[in-house]
Amino acid sequence: MDLEFLQSMDIQILVGVAVAALAIVVGAVYLFASTKSKGCLDPENFKEFKLVKRQQLSHNVAKFTFELPTPTSALGLPIGQHISCRGKDSQGEEVIKPYTPTTLDSDVGYFELVIKMYPQGRMSHHFRELRVGDYLAVKGPKGRFRYQPGEVRAFGMIAGGSGITPMFQVARAILENPKDTTNVHLIYANVTYEDILLKEELDSLAAKYPGRFKVYYVLNQPPEVWDGGVGFVSKEMIQTHCPAPAPDIRVCFEVWPSTHEQGHDWTP
Template identity: 65%
Template sequence: MDLLATSEGQLFIGVAVGLIAVGGAYVLFSSKKPKVCLDPENFKEFKLVKKTQLSHNVAKFKFALPTPTSVLGLPIGQHISCRGKDSQGEEVIKPYTPTTLDSDVGYFELVIKMYPQGRMSHHFREMREGDYMAVKGPKGRFKYQPGQVRAFGMLAGGSGITPMFQPPEIWNGGVGFVSKEMIQAHCPAPASDIRVCFKLRKKYR
């Protein structure tokens, strides 16, 4: 099983389990390819254009890309690193997974749960529209290639739920506490051409 890095968002109680058609995340573009913004070696600054409070400690952060036709450049299964400062002014770097698709042009979004003692949570809590976030990527050991496997099974829960925000709004996978019956109903059976990925995270940031 491969571990997928994720952001801190937590909007659902329990665990979402489902089979994801990974190939559906690819979009065919016209002859002019959109500009890719991420740099795996260097941090780049992105402007916060909208901050939406979703609950008392969860917010959605929308960051603008350089042009309306730019894409972040984040392959399936990869994540980004965000750099900020904690309450003591010390630098902190943490991994996150956007809730938007890489086919979304002109912006990307993060859903963040801000913990009281979280070091990076402090930075996000203090961010205001117009501020800039330093981002580097893509990062991660998981690299999907078309035809790599016949099917994926994906389980996500706790603050690991945010990668699951990228499937369509019409969700026909399972929702609730993970059980043997749920996994059997929604995930593909074990085989050499099957891969199951999971993210269940409670770590403070």
């Protein structure tokens, strides 16, 4: 064999190795992407997720952080969808309620629920008893709402109490997407100042995206010093703080459950 032939063989071997390595890398990326895009939820069967952190936000509101199977796992919840959570009430009977995480699929490795617990709420009892290390049974995704980035020019959102969680999820997804230029106008109503959920997070979004996100708080029993709305959400408030009706405008509101316990869907 002459030197030229050996060099040719060496080049062919190197090219073959490079192609094989590239195929392995591409396959791994595809497998990772497929696994990540699939998510951890099952729409037909309940799966259990471990509670790793519980943070009390007020006397009847807590933030629950649940661990996903791996640090790179995504829950697999489309924007505007919710999950069904299963637990037991004070009588030991099974209860299932829908909830919307405040996290997105970009928050890998975990998901969070902000829960307002009512004295007579059946699922509220389950969350009151939930401790770090316990597991929560979850099924999903569920819901009629679908959102595609850029499908409208602006969103008007009207929420009350714990109904803020689906609104917050969608607002975050819109604002944090650099390719989405949709504006968001939120009217958020509560009884007292202490009842306002996710206020720090909402104010942070308003400060970070001043030209695209506006939030107007309404209280039925406001403190002495208050510059927001007072009473119930009125026609005048909606006209002032929501975008005017147009083909490229969508206004959404939260639907209260009959028991007044958190567990909702929301409707455009």
